[in-house]
Amino acid sequence: MRESQLGDLTVSCLGLGCMGMSQSYGATTDESESIATLHAAIDAGCTFIDTADVYGDGANEELVGRGLTGRRDQVVLATKFGFKKPASSAALPNVVDGSPEYARQAIDASLRRLGVDHVDLWYLHRKDPQVPIEETVGAMASMVKAGKVRYLGLSEVNGDTVRAAHAVHPISAVQSEWSLWTRDPETVVLPTLRELGIGFVPFSPLGRGFLTGQLKSPDDFEPDDMRRGLPRFMGENFQRNLDLVEKVRELAAAKGVTASQLALAWLLAQGNNVAPIPGTKRRKYLAENLGAADVTLTAEELAALDEAFPADVATGQRYTDGGMDLVGK
Known part of the structure; x- marks a missing residue:
């Protein structure tokens, strides 16, 4: 598999979101299939592995x-911190904590x-509105000096935050939803x-499954x-x-690829500093996704996709109001 460049960090052009x-997308009880999927990804050269401490309340990292x-040296391993359960009640929503003290606890x-x-690669999952980004990144940088982390990243931030963070310590990648x-x-x-030479890692590059063409009704969930x-x-x-997805299916059929492969190939065409991390827990979908690395889109095909999917074409917010309050900060 070809490679992408995230600052000074080299990764496979497609990663695996774990x-x-x-959590999040239905039953998660088949650990053997999940681990088989992880192994299949590595065997296929998809060696950029993404997790976070909040996924499954730590179960995903485990x-x-x-x-x-036995395979740690074969992968580029990324995780995130910043979300945590309130001490008062496990039933309350996660809160964001970007304090230096919590950063040190979280990496350990x-x-x-x-x-x-x-x-x-260690990301701040969301910017803490109560803590200057310089303080959080300063604490993260100390973990680089301690040898616990190699490179730093941010998630769901804006350009001003990136500049402020990058001035404290080089930021290698920013992760946000892009599709x-x-x-x-x-x-x-x-x-x-692009100005600062920082890479981009799109999560949910298939629109949380919507762009695969497999979803037909909310009852499918x-x-x-x-x-x-x-x-x-x-x-x-x-x-x-759903009407938008039909456009993907039509364009993919004309190309002779699946809708998922077309959507991922579009992202890969945006530059070698882009490394999407489509998530899956099944080997059959992994194989389909990785096939996107072999799809080359012409200028005409890219233009057709841009025309079919202009900015803000989707209906509805990505998250609820509370979730949207934490992105782009």
Whole structure:
């Protein structure tokens, strides 16, 4: 598999997002298939592995750690910190803590769960509105000096925050949602990243499964699937967004590829500083996704996709109001 460049960090051009193995998208009980998927990704050259301490309340890091037993040196391992459960009640929503004290606690806990002595890329999951980004990144930089982390990243931030953070310590990557139906990073943060030589890691590059063409109705979601509560998947928004998916299917059929492969190939065509991390917990979908690395889009095909999916084409917010309050900060 060809490679992408995230600052000075070299990664496979496609990564594997592991969140769905432990939460959010229905049943997550098949650990053996999840680990088999992780191994299949590594064997195929997809060696950029993404997790976070909040996924499954730490269970995802533990799962990834078990899956990497004996194979740690074959991957670029990324995790995140910043979300945590309020001490008063486990039933309350996660809060953001970017304090230096919590940063130091979080990396030690992540290393313990992963069973490793360092991670290659460590992100701040969300900017803490109560803590200057310079203080958070300063604490993260101290973990680089301690040998616990190799490179630093941020998630769901704007260009001003990136500049302030990068002035404290080099930022290698910014992770945010980016896909054919979520194009706001192109104006909010990407110009800054390209100016500073920072890479971009799109999560949910298939629109949380919507762009695969597999979803037909909200009834397709299991009862505990997080998408049931996201505005884009609710009520009339679902059908309006489903109409967009048909455009992907038509263009993909004309190209002789799947809708997923077309959507991922579009992202890969945006530059060698882009490394999407489509998530899956099943080998059959992994194989399909990785096929996108072999798809080359012509200028005409890229123009057709841009015409079909202009900025703000999707109906509904990415998150609820509370979730949106934490992005682009």
